[in-house]
Amino acid sequence: MQNNLEIKTVDLETQTQEFLRTGGFTTKLDDIIAWGRKNSLWPMPYGTACCGIELMSVMGPKYDLARFGAEVVRFSPRQSDLLIVAGTITEKMAPVLVHIYQQMLEPKYVLSMGACASSGGFYRAYHVLQGIDKVIPVDVYVPGCPPAPEAVMDGIMLLQNMIETHAPRPWRDNWKVPGFLQAAEGNHP
Amino acid sequence: MNHLENIKSDLGNKFSKNNFGFSNQFGNDAIEVPKEAILPLMRHFKDSGRFDFLMDLCGNDFPSREKRFEVVYQLFDTKTFKRLRVKTQVADGDAVDSIVSVWKGANWFERETYDMFGIIFKGHPYLRKILTHHHFKGHPLRKDYDPNHQQHCSDVLPVHFENDDSYIIDPNRNLVPLNIGPSHPATHGTLRVMVELDGETVNRSNVELGFLHRCFEKMGETHFYNQAIPYTDRLNYCSAPMNNMGYCKAVEKMLGVEIPPKAQATRVILAELSRIIDHIVCIGANGVDLGALTGFFYLFGLRERVYSVFEKLCGARLTVSLLRIGGIANEPPKGWYEEVLKVNEEIKKGINEIDKLLTNNKIWIQRTRGVGGISIEDAIEYGYTGPCMRATGLNLDLRKADPYYGYDQLDFDVPTGTTGDCYDRYLVRLEEMRQSTKIIDQVAKNIPAGDYTIRDKDIVLPEKKDVYGNIEGLMNHFMLVIKGIKPPQGEIYDATEAANGELGFYVMSDGGPKPYRLRARPPCFAIYQSFSQLIDKGLVADVIAVLGSLNLIAGELDR
Numbered sequence: 122m123q124n125n126l127e128i129k130t131v132d133l134e135t136q137t138q139e140f141l142r143t144g145g146f147t148t149k150l151d152d153i154i155a156w157g158r159k160n161s162l163w164p165m166p167y168g169t170a171c172c173g174i175e176l177m178s179v180m181g182p183k184y185d186l187a188r189f190g191a192e193v194v195r196f197s198p199r200q201s202d203l204l205i206v207a208g209t210i211t212e213k214m215a216p217v218l219v220h221i222y223q224q225m226l227e228p229k230y231v232l233s234m235g236a237c238a239s240s241g242g243f244y245r246a247y248h249v250l251q252g253i254d255k256v257i258p259v260d261v262y263v264p265g266c267p268p269a270p271e272a273v274m275d276g277i278m279l280l281q282n283m284i285e286t287h288a289p290r291p292w293r294d295n296w297k298v299p300g301f302l303q304a305a306e307g308n309h310p
Numbered sequence: 311m312n313h314l315e316n317i318k319s320d321l322g323n324k325f326s327k328n329n330f331g332f333s334n335q336f337g338n339d340a341i342e343v344p345k346e347a348i349l350p351l352m353r354h355f356k357d358s359g360r361f362d363f364l365m366d367l368c369g370n371d372f373p374s375r376e377k378r379f380e381v382v383y384q385l386f387d388t389k390t391f392k393r394l395r396v397k398t399q400v401a402d403g404d405a406v407d408s409i410v411s412v413w414k415g416a417n418w419f420e421r422e423t424y425d426m427f428g429i430i431f432k433g434h435p436y437l438r439k440i441l442t443h444h445h446f447k448g449h450p451l452r453k454d455y456d457p458n459h460q461q462h463c464s465d466v467l468p469v470h471f472e473n474d475d476s477y478i479i480d481p482n483r484n485l486v487p488l489n490i491g492p493s494h495p496a497t498h499g500t501l502r503v504m505v506e507l508d509g510e511t512v513n514r515s516n517v518e519l520g521f522l523h524r525c526f527e528k529m530g531e532t533h534f535y536n537q538a539i540p541y542t543d544r545l546n547y548c549s550a551p552m553n554n555m556g557y558c559k560a561v562e563k564m565l566g567v568e569i570p571p572k573a574q575a576t577r578v579i580l581a582e583l584s585r586i587i588d589h590i591v592c593i594g595a596n597g598v599d600l601g602a603l604t605g606f607f608y609l610f611g612l613r614e615r616v617y618s619v620f621e622k623l624c625g626a627r628l629t630v631s632l633l634r635i636g637g638i639a640n641e642p643p644k645g646w647y648e649e650v651l652k653v654n655e656e657i658k659k660g661i662n663e664i665d666k667l668l669t670n671n672k673i674w675i676q677r678t679r680g681v682g683g684i685s686i687e688d689a690i691e692y693g694y695t696g697p698c699m700r701a702t703g704l705n706l707d708l709r710k711a712d713p714y715y716g717y718d719q720l721d722f723d724v725p726t727g728t729t730g731d732c733y734d735r736y737l738v739r740l741e742e743m744r745q746s747t748k749i750i751d752q753v754a755k756n757i758p759a760g761d762y763t764i765r766d767k768d769i770v771l772p773e774k775k776d777v778y779g780n781i782e783g784l785m786n787h788f789m790l791v792i793k794g795i796k797p798p799q800g801e802i803y804d805a806t807e808a809a810n811g812e813l814g815f816y817v818m819s820d821g822g823p824k825p826y827r828l829r830a831r832p833p834c835f836a837i838y839q840s841f842s843q844l845i846d847k848g849l850v851a852d853v854i855a856v857l858g859s860l861n862l863i864a865g866e867l868d869r
Contacts, residue, residue: 169522171543177591178614181607181611183611208522216465217492247450
């Protein structure tokens with residue numbers, strides 16, 4: 122029996138080289154970073170209407186979004202990585218929204234809360250933008266008019282899952298400032 | 311008719327009587343006058359003290375008429391609480407005299423009418439667009455404008471001031487233009503304030519609105535009467551049931567029906583609960599703006615309790631849409647009224663906690679007392695209503711002045727302030743919440759028996775057991791959904807005391823299933839007009855305090 126046993130010598134040097142070559146270590150680092158990102162989303166609430174009030178409830182004492190590591194609500198786009206668009210975005214508001222989105226630092230995510238932000242809702246109307254995906258890339262849509270706070274949390278958990286699994290985001294990678302806004306691009310400081 | 315006769319004889323002495331057409335529809339007095347008479351007539355009304363308050367001003371469009379447009383003025387008397395509607399006809403491209411010289415509050419209303427219909431007001435100081443964006447072509451409330459025709463907006467207007475579109479900084483004076491909003495934590499998402507600073511002091515200021523113009527009126531005019539109820543929810547989304555109530559009450563008055571006592575009592579409870587949560591949002595958000603986050607957490611806990619009651623009644627939390635023309639949508643579940651009483655007790659405790667937290671708080675007092683005050687005369691001039699009006703000292707509450715749903719049989723007080731500053735507004739709101747709990751106690755303990763809605767086949771949908779159980783019920787349901795409610799021809803202006811002030815609905819019916827004209831008179835539109843006056847020559851930090859205390863809800867401000 123003993124003769125059948127093959128003795129393998131482990132060359133530590135070669136194995137480490139091999140490990141690094143296949144990118145094993147860097148993948149692990151990515152995972153760690155993704156885990157960190159997922160658990161420390163800092164939302165920037167863009168509450169314009171009814172959904173904004175419901176978003177206040179999500180932040181409020183009963184539902185308490187802080188449990189998700191989404192600890193402090195930052196009204197400054199420079200300090201946040203999750204843009205929660207809660208409420209109707211009108212044609213007049215659209216340039217402001219794009220401006221805010223551009224000011225946020227990478228990596229950034231967008232959650233569209235409610236029917237109006239996602240599609241214009243039941244405002245099939247002359248002054249309402251028919252969905253914010255016409256101007257900025259959206260990662261998660263939360264249905265409802267307005268959605269219950271539980272639904273918003275579900276949306277945030279979905280986003281966390283996307284971040285954790287490195288889900289590809291082609292809508293984000295191929296995004297450019299929409300045509301009707303490009304004329305105004307240069308005006309912004 | 312006595313009231314109208316009085317006006318007729320009064321006007322007969324001053325104006326040639328033959329020109330004016332007097333009428334009374336659904337209990338509303340109205341006179342129709344030629345457009346030349348508008349300015350002297352309004353001045354006469356104001357100077358004689360007969361109607362000292364301009365409640366609303368809007369337009370109407372009749373494409374087939376020779377004189378296409380109509381301007382409608384709703385007047386109000388703060389002493390006798392009487393109302394009068396004045397109408398005048400204007401042809402396309404023709405101008406009517408502006409009445410800004412009579413009431414300052416007419417300014418924005420006329421701008422809005424110009425924006426929506428293209429009616430020109432001669433002598434208006436700054437006749438520009440107000441709700442639609444600056445690239446917008448055409449006038450959307452005209453009947454020939456397609457409701458689904460969007461026009462993109464590519465940029466934001468630079469800082470500008472009224473009467474001065476080409477604003478350039480004067481290098482000789484050390485003034486700094488500052489833009490606040492529309493996305494700023496203290497501007498609640500959709501308000502834009504532009505100020506010119508001299509150090510810390512506001513030299514002059516301007517506001518821009520329309521960032522949440524969701525075309526409520528156009529949507530109302532392209533949907534059936536019952537389908538407009540969800541749209542009214544989203545006017546003032548902090549107190550949705552009150553908006554439902556205002557609209558339903560106006561249409562019910564047109565139909566000439568009275569809802570059963572149980573529905574009335576339930577509506578009163580819903581309205582007062584909404585008033586409480588609306589004031590909660592106002593005080594809570596104002597506190598957050600001024601740095602008091604604790605109040606927000608205390609108050610929003612209470613709000614959640616009220617939501618739980620709404621949820622039990624209809625399944626929704628914020629935008630409930632639970633009232634129907636003719637009553638309420640469904641029977642409240644068993645034990646609902648007891649639950650309301652229980653929640654009411656918690657609210658009472660909560661109000662006392664807020665009282666302890668803020669009323670004698672030194673920081674709170676110093677940030678709000680003596681800030682943004684306004685006199686009674688100015689408040690009337692601008693068209694203030696609601697808590698902001700009462701904070702100036704004028705006791706005007708429609709629940710007392712023009713009682714509906716049995717408010718006259720309830721025991722409650724109307725709190726008033728003295729100086730009309732931010733602190734007074736806070737105190738008035740706090741006391742109003744207390745009075746609301748008192749009302750809820752009285753009503754919820756004595757709920758009348760009976761049905762929760764009227765049973766008129768042409769107005770109210772049959773119960774589900776009839777829809778699925780017999781052919782007559784099914785056909786009734788089918789016909790009502792397809793054909794809609796058809797009120798008789800005519801027009802009505804009907805108002806309720808909403809949380810922010812007088813919420814009026816001006817509904818015009820042409821006998822069809824859709825309102826020919828549906829206009830909401832939002833309380834904070836008139837109040838916000840005075841904003842520049844309130845903050846000028848004050849500190850820039852006070853801008854935030856004043857903004858929060860006015861309780862501006864963009865949904866009804868921009869409609």
